[in-house]
Amino acid sequence: MLFAFLWFSSLAAAQSVITITGTLTGADALPTGSEVSYASAFSTITASSSSRTGVISGISSSFGEANSTGSVSPSSTNSVTLLVGGGSTTLSNNMTASSTTTSAKPTNTQPCNGYPEFCTRKYSNITEVCAHNSPFSVKKNAASNQALDVTTQLNDGIRMLQGQAHYVNGTLYFCHTSCDLLNAGTVQAYLEKVADWVHDNPYDVVTILIGNADYAMTNSEGVKNITAETYVEPIQNSGLTPYIYYPPKIPMRLEDWPTLGEMIVTQKRVVIFMDYNANQTAVPYILDEFSQMWETPYSPTNISFPCDVQRPPNLSRNSSLDWLYIANHNLNTEVAIGSFSLLIPNVVDLNVTNGLNGTGSLGLMSNECTADWGRPPNFLLVDYYNIGSFNGSVFAVAAEANNVTYNGKCCGTSSFATQSFGGPPIITLSVAFLAAITWMI
Template sequence: TSKSTLATSLASGDTSIVQNATSTSSNTNTDSTTILTGSATTKSSTTLRGNGTASVTSSSPPEPINTTPCNNYPEFCARRYSNITMVAAHNSPFVRTGSAAANQEYPVTTQLDDGIRLVQAQIQWPVNGTVPHFCHTSCDILDAGPITDWLTDIKNWVASHPYDVVTILLGNGNYSTPDKYAPYIESTGILSYAYTPPVVPMNLTDWPTLSQMILRGQRVVFFLDYMANQTAYPWLLDEFSQLWETPFDPVDASFPCTVQRPPDLPADQAKARLYMINHNLNAEVSLLGTSLLVPAVSLLNTTNAANGSGSLGASAETCKSDWGRAPNFLNVDYYNYGSPPGSVFEVAARMNNVTYDRACCGGVGVSGATALLR
């Protein structure tokens, strides 16, 4: 067993967290109930017959106040996974100085340290390769290496951050069946933290709270965009039956909040699912004879801004108005750029009705897309 300051009860499906309480929980896949001890005291006076007065001390339960952050905010512990807006790193492994095909500036552990809670990556099989890699359209353009390296980094980060829930969205670039690369995922040990849903597909009300996921030890949610088989691999969730996306690789700075994938999804079904907005503006270039959409780096500070035309903040507000609730994921390039730096996290905090007051990002106070062009 292990002790933590996160004191949580799963009785009746609810989460109760008490300030300064200590919990003991087992590392199993079954629900745990934490026994809370101690109470606050109040003092009252009782008048006795005659001229005497006695002081009586009585006990009353403490207020349920949580002080341990889940995904950086104490308020999130009691919220469902489906009721939180998280910042996502588009093409998380594609970190390459001087490459137009790169999408991020910092490696995945830094991304997670800074507050990214969904990391997305595209799996490809190199020509004549026997191990799946993360590649941008083609492994000749940008090869970020074997998927096991990146996944091991995430597993190690999750192991050292026991109150954080991370989502991994895998793009199946070659449309391979999951059995081709599931063994490589399993070999990293990350599945010891994988979330397995109780029903398929999951709607908004089926998702547990972050506290429940933390106590169960299921703190990594895997999605696969195409060819998922949840019968054979229940931990690898079929993305588009449970999560929809706005237009992918957008080149329109107005960022319409419409469903692109899966196609023809009725509005009533869309409203019952998670959704992700792809707020990463692209420009078309030719690399090695291949036409490729890459980040419009000269506009990053505008695209990732908290306010203004074409900003992430404006896009999130539009989606919230159009769909009656905030987006679950804000999928961005170069999250560390914006106006000001960290503005993507400010937008998420605004959607979550909390305050973003952390320093951003990567330990380097760089703002301005010109740094990418040196």
């Protein structure tokens, strides 16, 4: 399959203007299932931006190669230093910001994603916890993957949000396999909550991974229509637009990513990926996951949790070493309903699955992946992140991978008691749905 990327200019009037030029070629597509294909080889496309400025939470800034300058209008009694690029931005009691380039490196006092050390680290050099199927926190529904809503997830330290979206009657919903099984509401409503949180937390970088579940859906003329373009309207309407990160090249490799501090000062601190049908020529800010990030086997039903590359298939080891990667660590159990079987989250073993040590633990998988690949996973994907061997154990695993001291900030107030997991799973399934479904991710 040949992919041709011609130059394009995009973005709404409120956004920076980005022009991308180049040619992208790939070998034959590698089918891995119905309607699924991946590009196996890529050339680099570079992008140049005519503007990288903006305002967020009262901070006005412009970003240079090594230093940043800016001014801040709100009053404050705090004085913080945010390291950016080759210099730093200092916010004093009078809230004026200035750029410094001294031989003595200043000490950063402002946490980025919870830790001051992260401000000078590249986005690609940090391990974050990912809430698997973040929107699916519907109480008394066995198909849920989380106990707490997205705002609480972000407050607790989740920095990657993953969800499975379906297109129903012209609207995108976050639904688990089918909207008859679990419907968590519209994509736009969910993203509005994320946008509100991002607005209120100016020193945090958030990643969103969209599972485009209906990527193979076709219209009446047999043309695929569930693509990245379908998601533009709910994303723009949600209020996320001012914060979205636009990559300077396609595809992004580990060294291409900016530091968190750079993303914060330029306020472009929401990174969006999509698994299937991303089209960065049409929508440059929805990044094609499987040309820039790989995943370990997902939806496992055993506790081995291998660190092998599953998606995209046939990715060489040399390429894998230069891509972001996700360690999928959500353990499922099979439930039989008549002649049908479903995979649902294994909530019984969460104290081990989300723990630091032992067979099947998140800590063990993180350490094994680090040993296998010479660097920790970028994202640790888990169910029910707030349950583990102790309160916040998944974040302690991430802190160990990042070589920082866990800050102990976890977790929300909901528990298994409020989810009613003590008895049989409570789930409502329509006859039509049972007739159609044989598995669930």
